[in-house]
Amino acid sequence: MDPVNDLDTELPSHVERALADYLERAGEGIGHVEQFAEPRRALVSFVLGGGKRMRPTFAWWGWRGAGGAPGGDRAEAALYAISALELIQACALIHDDVMDDSHSRRGAPTVHVSFAARHTERGWHGSADRFGLASAVLIGDIALAWADDMFNSAGLPATALSAAQPAWHAMRTEMLAGQYLDMVNQVTADPSPEAAMRVDELKTAAYTVQRPLHLGAALGGAGPELIEALQAFGRDVGIAYQLRDDLLGLYGDPAVTGKPAGDDLREGKRTLLVALGLEHATQQGKDPLASAISDAVTDPEPTDTQIERAVSALDEVGAVDSVERRIGELTGSALAALERADVAEPAATKLAELAHTATSRTF
Template structure:
């Protein structure tokens, strides 16, 4: 049981105190579970095989969790804008974001060929395993990898359909529905644009810092923080000034989150992150971290680092992930990115203060930024 539910008459409350982001996340989990059960019933009514092999896999993947950061930022945006209106709509918007995140992760793993996600097999790997085991009537034919890839694409599509259905239902029932849907529509387009720019950069062998930042903003910063904040604020009827401050805060905090994710992708512990720690390095994926390292190596005349980190380095012998990590350290790229994360977190906090949010909400935003970026925003202690 979740305890007392927040009311819809004003800021959500439990025991006469505002519901915090962790409490809202727990409440969202209950909403998400009801949505998943309804979608699974619909899937079983449609086709039993599809329901068992596809829909249940998607639901299980969603239930495996994740940071649920987007829901927390939706809630923070709603509270910062006054926290008035329908609480259930806020929770449902958070649940829709979690379904959209499932779609993004499933498709991203297919495109990157990632074997692990959230501490278990990636969706395409799980489907391939099922193919090798064969249906109940005997072994399956054809390529298990091809089947897994195709099935995972469909699984991501299904998660997207569930997300869109839920957000549309929420928007139709809200007096702020058009605003909510405008934010959602823009976010989906930005996600696809960012993913395409990522693929394009890999194909072209780009190492430019500006391109790396463009991809990070489109693919992650807006999607992870800026748009969720604006989705929540929209459901509280926020004005244009407040929304502008939210987006600016979210862009800074979201980029700090992505830079931290880049560092974890290069140096993190897979046991803690739930995914391999060297995929981006092996693929020479264009990240701000890699772009900064290439720039510093070239500027400093470090030919070995420049060669190891170059987009075509995988074709050369002896360029191991260990040498790439050493180059990231030696050039100063790791330190520069760490400093940039701290600067962005502090900037995000300053922009968020311009929303007029109450001190308690600003402290909660600072805590969320620390959780997302792995660094406490400077001057957070002043939020009293």
């Protein structure tokens, strides 16, 4: 089969192809530096080792929705450009694992943990943990730099590249701002649902769905009205996606999600689920349940028992049901925005399907 003409039906495999092709050539200029081989291999393994490829998928369908056709050199250039989003995602995940002190990702040791282990195994000088953390920071930085390189060398027409720059620039800044807000919410123990929603909007919605759609549509030559409608759709789908992720983090199967259950509570994350749990427990006069939730997110090292009590309390006070309702409402408003937009087929149908998949997933 022509490797370009089946892009609509086999997009993830084509994203893998584009990434593998680019990563094989990336960093050639310093290939003679022997010590750089290990971090390079680690990044390549991380990028190609899994992931749902959601960001390129939404970007592709934004491009198709603006009239992009899945054949020819322009489609291949669009593919390479949107595949660069996976390198931004790699940067975000590697750094996120450092900030959250997470030990596993996709069922394997996180980058900082694996590099600390290398240090220990080889009997190197200094702190193994500090070496692991520093290595992960730098490897994440390499991913971000290579994302720019891959995007700008994708072979896009100058007009398309120029049109997409605002989305590309905004997405990176919003992602980093959202990550910072997430940290601030943890250290200030901000219990408000509004604070949690601000993080969801910037850290997840903007760079997972909203800006990829904006990016793809801009590459396809979309006008302001279509871009605005797709961004409205993407914002609500993105927030709902994160809310589903919050639920899966506590109630999902670790064998399916790839992360230990209860990690968000152990890391002190102030998710909307936690914020609503505290709010509902207080309003209902259930102080012991409020304490159970609060203790799990404020204790530097909560026990498994504390986590289990908090998970039960969140369900008992109705926080889980509230989050489920919000997911339903956001999905509905997103689909309504999509219906109002002049999105070309088959993109309109595919985006509606993606909205349901992203917000009702079990992984």
